[in-house]
Amino acid sequence: MANRPVQKETSRRPHFLQFNNLACETAGGKVIFATDEWFAPARNLLKRDPPEFIATAFTEYGKWMDGWETRRKRIPGHDWCIIQLGVPGIIHGFDVDTSFFTGNYAPYTSIQAACLDQMPSFTLEGDRTGMAASPSQFKAVEQLNSDSWEELVPITKLKPGYSESCHNYLNVTYPHRVTHIRINIYPDGGIARLKVYGIGKKDWSTVSSQDLVDLVALVNGGVCVGYSDAHFGHPCNMIGIGRADNMGDGWESARRLDRPKVLKVDEKGILQVPGFEWAILRLGHPGIISKIEVDTNHFKGTKSIEYLFPFCSIICLNVLHLKQQYLYVSLSVVQCGPVTHVRLVIAPDGGVSRLRLWGRPVSNNMTRPQQISKL
Ligand SMILES: NC(=O)NC(NC(N)=O)C(=O)[O-]
Numbered sequence: 383m384a385n386r387p388v389q390k391e392t393s394r395r396p397h398f399l400q401f402n403n404l405a406c407e408t409a410g411g412k413v414i415f416a417t418d419e420w421f422a423p424a425r426n427l428l429k430r431d432p433p434e435f436i437a438t439a440f441t442e443y444g445k446w447m448d449g450w451e452t453r454r455k456r457i458p459g460h461d462w463c464i465i466q467l468g469v470p471g472i473i474h475g476f477d478v479d480t481s482f483f484t485g486n487y488a489p490y491t492s493i494q495a496a497c498l499d500q501m502p503s504f505t506l507e508g509d510r511t512g513m514a515a516s517p518s519q520f521k522a523v524e525q526l527n528s529d530s531w532e533e534l535v536p537i538t539k540l541k542p543g544y545s546e547s548c549h550n551y552l553n554v555t556y557p558h559r560v561t562h563i564r565i566n567i568y569p570d571g572g573i574a575r576l577k578v579y580g581i582g583k584k585d586w587s588t589v590s591s592q593d594l595v596d597l598v599a600l601v602n603g604g605v606c607v608g609y610s611d612a613h614f615g616h617p618c619n620m621i622g623i624g625r626a627d628n629m630g631d632g633w634e635s636a637r638r639l640d641r642p643k644v645l646k647v648d649e650k651g652i653l654q655v656p657g658f659e660w661a662i663l664r665l666g667h668p669g670i671i672s673k674i675e676v677d678t679n680h681f682k683g684t685k686s687i688e689y690l691f692p693f694c695s696i697i698c699l700n701v702l703h704l705k706q707q708y709l710y711v712s713l714s715v716v717q718c719g720p721v722t723h724v725r726l727v728i729a730p731d732g733g734v735s736r737l738r739l740w741g742r743p744v745s746n747n748m749t750r751p752q753q754i755s756k757l
Contacts, residue, residue, distance in 0.1 A: 603666025
């Protein structure tokens with residue numbers, strides 16, 4: 383049988399990359415155990431920023447590397463570490479990124495997962511360069527029986543971290559909630575970043591229909607399911623935890639080439655623009671939204687105008703002008719039926735740091751689309 387033609391890297395981007403990184407440090411991900419961290423600590427795996435290489439940087443243990451790197455193993459066994467997800471959920475795929483690890487990359491990996499009832503009490507703190515797990519740490523981790531956790535990825539060959547080929551995308555079909563993963567590397571070596579793409583899964587049975595919750599929050603199972611442009615920042619950043627540290631942690635589109643020199647709003651308050659950018663977000667649970675917060679923190683040179691349309695019904699907010707360079711608005715919403723998705727439109731383009739949809743959850747059978755009146 384003839385070999386299939388090799389696809390270019392760009393056409394091989396898997397669908398799961400649109401989901402949230404449940405293990406990211408900014409989502410609360412933590413490394414709780416690592417067999418060895420001689421050259422570089424395992425916590426680097428969870429950094430939000432892209433990996434760097436500084437040719438002149440060395441530590442007292444060897445070449446400084448921006449990732450997790452263990453020493454060359456001269457004894458039987460392999461290295462592994464355990465990561466506690468910041469947001470427990472359903473995993474759809476991994477990116478094992480070996481950026482800049484070339485002669486020292488981990489040649490094989492496998493990944494296991496578990497849903498633990500109780501969070502382990504131990505964790506790794508501080509810079510652990512030059513360290514290995516102590517006998518007491520091995521003893522504590524033994525209780526988790528992690529070697530028999532469910533295997534999500536069998537032993538798989540990795541590519542070294544030369545430019546574009548550094549992403550090792552691994553698809554997962556596993557419909558159960560996960561709180562912890564164990565990544566094994568065979569026999570040793572380095573990985574720059576581990577991204578765990580998935581959707582948060584909250585236990586909604588503990589939330590009353592009277593509780594006001596941010597229905598689209600990453601921690602509550604919100605997810606971005608489509609967008610028009612994510613040139614500088616992905617829309618999924620808008621549902622992240624807390625306020626953003628900088629512009630990189632928000633949704634930012636490129637400047638539209640058809641953007642008007644002057645924005646005009648007609649007498650009905652409708653914005654007159656040739657084009658706009660949009661993102662569709664699915665709520666973690668269907669609900670009735672009563673308050674919307676749009677936070678444009680850090681987007682100072684990217685003035686934008688926002689208005690929102692729920693996917694199934696229409697909530698028409700007054701067009702909102704950003705007159706200041708910094709904005710944190712709360713918008714009250716016209717009463718409407720339950721919604722499952724929203725579409726955020728920014729016109730003509732620009733950036734939004736956070737989007738919060740405060741509302742009350744409703745049961746799934748109450749979510750037929752409803753037509754509602756405009757504000
Ligand atoms: N130049 C290297 O990267 N050497 C070693 N790694 C580090 N980080 O020094 C190695 O070969 O394992």
